[in-house]
Amino acid sequence: MIIDCHGHYTTAPKELQAYRDAQVAALKTRSSASPAPAKGTVHISDDQIRESLENAQLKFQRERGTDVTVFSPRASAMAHHIGDATTSLHWTEHCNDLIHRVCTLYPDNFVGVCQLPQSPGVPPAACIPELERCVNELGFIGCNLNPDPSGGHWTAPPLTDRSWYPLYEKMIDLDVPAMVHVSSSCNPNFHATGAHYLNADTTAFMQFLTADLFKDLPALRFIIPHGGGAVPYHWGRYRGLAQDLKRPPLGDLIRDHVFFDTCVYHQPGIDLLLNVVPVDNILFGSEMVGAVRGIDPETGHYFDDTKRYLDGVAWLSDQDRYKLFEGNARKVYPRINVALRAGQVGRVGQVGQVGQA
Amino acid sequence: MIIDCHGHYTTAPKELQAYRDAQVAALKTRSSASPAPAKGTVHISDDQIRESLENAQLKFQRERGTDVTVFSPRASAMAHHIGDATTSLHWTEHCNDLIHRVCTLYPDNFVGVCQLPQSPGVPPAACIPELERCVNELGFIGCNLNPDPSGGHWTAPPLTDRSWYPLYEKMIDLDVPAMVHVSSSCNPNFHATGAHYLNADTTAFMQFLTADLFKDLPALRFIIPHGGGAVPYHWGRYRGLAQDLKRPPLGDLIRDHVFFDTCVYHQPGIDLLLNVVPVDNILFGSEMVGAVRGIDPETGHYFDDTKRYLDGVAWLSDQDRYKLFEGNARKVYPRINVALRAGQVGRVGQVGQVGQA
Numbered sequence: 001m002i003i004d005c006h007g008h009y010t011t012a013p014k015e016l017q018a019y020r021d022a023q024v025a026a027l028k029t030r031s032s033a034s035p036a037p038a039k040g041t042v043h044i045s046d047d048q049i050r051e052s053l054e055n056a057q058l059k060f061q062r063e064r065g066t067d068v069t070v071f072s073p074r075a076s077a078m079a080h081h082i083g084d085a086t087t088s089l090h091w092t093e094h095c096n097d098l099i100h101r102v103c104t105l106y107p108d109n110f111v112g113v114c115q116l117p118q119s120p121g122v123p124p125a126a127c128i129p130e131l132e133r134c135v136n137e138l139g140f141i142g143c144n145l146n147p148d149p150s151g152g153h154w155t156a157p158p159l160t161d162r163s164w165y166p167l168y169e170k171m172i173d174l175d176v177p178a179m180v181h182v183s184s185s186c187n188p189n190f191h192a193t194g195a196h197y198l199n200a201d202t203t204a205f206m207q208f209l210t211a212d213l214f215k216d217l218p219a220l221r222f223i224i225p226h227g228g229g230a231v232p233y234h235w236g237r238y239r240g241l242a243q244d245l246k247r248p249p250l251g252d253l254i255r256d257h258v259f260f261d262t263c264v265y266h267q268p269g270i271d272l273l274l275n276v277v278p279v280d281n282i283l284f285g286s287e288m289v290g291a292v293r294g295i296d297p298e299t300g301h302y303f304d305d306t307k308r309y310l311d312g313v314a315w316l317s318d319q320d321r322y323k324l325f326e327g328n329a330r331k332v333y334p335r336i337n338v339a340l341r342a343g344q345v346g347r348v349g350q351v352g353q354v355g356q357a
Numbered sequence: 358m359i360i361d362c363h364g365h366y367t368t369a370p371k372e373l374q375a376y377r378d379a380q381v382a383a384l385k386t387r388s389s390a391s392p393a394p395a396k397g398t399v400h401i402s403d404d405q406i407r408e409s410l411e412n413a414q415l416k417f418q419r420e421r422g423t424d425v426t427v428f429s430p431r432a433s434a435m436a437h438h439i440g441d442a443t444t445s446l447h448w449t450e451h452c453n454d455l456i457h458r459v460c461t462l463y464p465d466n467f468v469g470v471c472q473l474p475q476s477p478g479v480p481p482a483a484c485i486p487e488l489e490r491c492v493n494e495l496g497f498i499g500c501n502l503n504p505d506p507s508g509g510h511w512t513a514p515p516l517t518d519r520s521w522y523p524l525y526e527k528m529i530d531l532d533v534p535a536m537v538h539v540s541s542s543c544n545p546n547f548h549a550t551g552a553h554y555l556n557a558d559t560t561a562f563m564q565f566l567t568a569d570l571f572k573d574l575p576a577l578r579f580i581i582p583h584g585g586g587a588v589p590y591h592w593g594r595y596r597g598l599a600q601d602l603k604r605p606p607l608g609d610l611i612r613d614h615v616f617f618d619t620c621v622y623h624q625p626g627i628d629l630l631l632n633v634v635p636v637d638n639i640l641f642g643s644e645m646v647g648a649v650r651g652i653d654p655e656t657g658h659y660f661d662d663t664k665r666y667l668d669g670v671a672w673l674s675d676q677d678r679y680k681l682f683e684g685n686a687r688k689v690y691p692r693i694n695v696a697l698r699a700g701q702v703g704r705v706g707q708v709g710q711v712g713q714a
Contacts, residue, residue: 147546153510154546189504189511194563194598198587199556206551226594230555230587236623237583240649240660241551266593272629292597303597 002307003329003336004061006179006225006261006285007069007110009099011056013048016098020077020091027083039090042098049101056289061109064307066286068340070333071099072113072144076192078183081151085119085126092117092130100138107343111336112140113179116167118149120156125166135174139342141335143171145178145222147204152187152196159204160211168220177221177259177332180204193291201229205258209238209247214257221257221332223283227264227273235276254281259332261285262306262324265292270309279320283328284310359664360686360693361418363536363582363618363642364426364467366456368413370405373455377434377448384440396447399455406458413646418466421664423643425697427690429470429501430456433549435540438508442476442483449474449487457495464700468693469497470536473524475506477513482523492531496699498692500528502535502579504561509544509553516561517568525577534578534616534689537561550648558586562615566595566604571614578614578689580640584621584630592633611638616689618642619663619681622649627666636677640685641667 019042026037057069073095080088092115099112114134116127127143134140145167148154157163159180171178182200183192190196201224214220224231231238239250247253259281264270273282284307292303301308310316310324330337376399383394414426430452437445449472456469471491473484484500491497502524505511514520516537528535539557540549547553558581571577581588588595596607604610616638621627630639641664649660658665667673667681687694 154544156546158546187511189513189515189560189564191563191567194566194595195556195560198559198591199552202555202559202587203546203552206548207546209551210548227590230559230590233584233587233590233626233629234555234621236621236626236653236660237649238551239655240622240651240653243651243654244649264591264593265597266633268629268632269590269593272590272625275625276623292594292601294597294600296593296597297600298596303593 080149152185228260437506509542585617
């Protein structure tokens with residue numbers, strides 16, 4: 001089985017964005033005397049969901065030979081910096097509910113990861129109820145955690161600050177990891193997918209390196225996406241910094257806690273990633289349909305078809321490939337085992353019914 | 358000749374830091390009614406300068422077989438976010454004057470690059486007089502330009518904003534490039550050398566990719582240090598983003614405008630850099646004595662001895678090596694040719710005098 005640990009619902013029916021546009025527009029006309037805004041509804045049919053996926057994520061799964069995508073709301077649209085905590089909660093609930101519908105319609109193809117209702121200045125603990133709802137009621141297996149809810153102004157404390165701990169303790173309690181993933185940038189310095197995303201990955205890693213977070217919380221697990229930002233390319237720099245700062249060696253730091261995906265869109269980058277980072281800490285991911293949508297004229301294949309690059313690394317053993325494509329995901333997101341069994345049970349049931357018809 | 362394009366005076370005599378400490382302390386006690394602070398003086402003898410270099414930069418030059426370092430004030434100490442424009446100007450002038458003394462004492466070993474007296478909210482054009490002084494009077498060959506004078510809050514406009522153009526036009530007029538280099542971070546999210554530096558490199562590259570800066574100013578040249586931040590590792594991502602955004606191919610974007618140094622502290626990172634970036638756009642640099650000061654236990658050599666990694670790339674031709682180690686630096690910093698000739702003339706004169714004695 002091939003599990004893609006990083007996919008967002010970037011192709012959601014336009015009704016979702018229409019809801020968001022109306023929500024944002026309402027913020028502008030609202031006065032402090034207005035009643036709290038209603039959550040409102042998003043009207044999307046099952047057929048619309050099927051249409052939105054059949055010629056995109058599902059088509060690419062078939063073409064590229066992958067099986068399951070760990071699927072979450074569109075990262076750039078989380079935009080936690082817009083509005084307040086209520087804005088964020090309403091938007092987040094709708095986005096997560098839609099992911100749940102996707103996973104219910106296609107239990108073999110998608111397992112859910114949730115967006116969190118973060119908001120600048122609001123303690124991360126406020127996200128616990130939505131995390132619990134998504135894991136306990138919707139069957140999700142992880143969350144995306146935004147290290148910069150301000151959208152490029154970096155006003156929140158580092159990920160190693162104690163204010164994050166209650167949320168982390170709940171993640172441990174539920175046995176779910178977080179992918180560290182920023183959203184869009186409202187700072188004109190940072191292009192979202194070309195700078196802000198990679199900067200956040202790099203930043204988070206260095207925060208982890210310089211603090212005792214994993215000593216405090218030994219069962220905490222993070223996925224750093226986009227191949228770890230700048231980190232593997234500068235692995236020597238980080239090994240040297242860890243040594244100069246009298247921190248643990250990188251292998252010890254990351255072993256049970258920090259995992260990189262393979263969203264690196266060319267062969268030399270993937271070669272380097274696999275060369276320097278232990279294979280136990282790498283999870284296959286593509287982020288399709290995502291940041292880069294074109295075909296590479298140098299290869300004739302989609303830039304984000306990262307499975308091809310991994311297939312191009314001749315020295316990987318079968319055991320390595322199992323870890324990269326399946327084993328590590330099952331280890332980092334243990335609830336995926338339950339989710340996939342539930343999908344199989346559902347499918348067996350359906351087949352049975354067909355047989356009886 | 359081997360030219361290291363990236364060295365800072367990180368070992369300056371402690372009197373320099375004492376001056377800075379006093380300057381910063383005076384800011385705290387100053388009221389708005391106080392007279393403008395005096396510039397003050399820094400007392401450092403030539404012998405102190407010699408001592409500070411002999412067992413550090415000069416020793417490493419000898420041991421590693423490099424000849425000349427393009428030398429600038431300590432980057433992390435620029436700290437443009439401290440105080441106001443006057444604070445920054447006084448500090449900058451002292452730092453640049455000290456670099457000039459280094460270059461005068463060791464004209465064969467160092468050529469100067471200046472810090473700029475940037476200050477948050479102050480138009481970059483205010484830096485022009487100090488740039489002119491350093492180039493025209495002190496013989497400097499370039500400048501370090503901080504894309505984030507706020508020190509990690511990124512409140513300045515992007516490097517492609519028109520407010521930077523007057524400074525750029527002066528750089529073109531003087532035929533000097535800028536190295537894009539942030540300073541220390543006062544944002545607790547960003548470790549300076551482990552996150553802020555690399556993020557700034559990545560950010561600057563994406564700013565250049567998305568704007569028409571080099572169409573407007575075809576003679577403008579930047580060096581992006583630290584091997585280009587995350588950029589070469591994500592070269593496929595950037596090629597794909599450029600294509601999706603209908604921007605020029607990366608080769609065309611960078612050809613005469615954007616150059617990366619080799620401050621990447623392990624062999625796989627250097628291999629990747631040389632594999633994906635045209636050799637014409639790479640300048641040998643080490644940043645010694647700088648961010649990482651230890652010896653790599655995996656190799657037994659200093660992490661920042663980047664010449665070793667370049668020597669380890671077997672497929673480079675002699676012509677490639679000439680470009681990396683000398684030719685590209687002479688092209689990007691054309692005033693280095695004048696500076697090195699002046700050093701030779703001075704040396705010939707000295708030798709003559711010795712002969713006459």
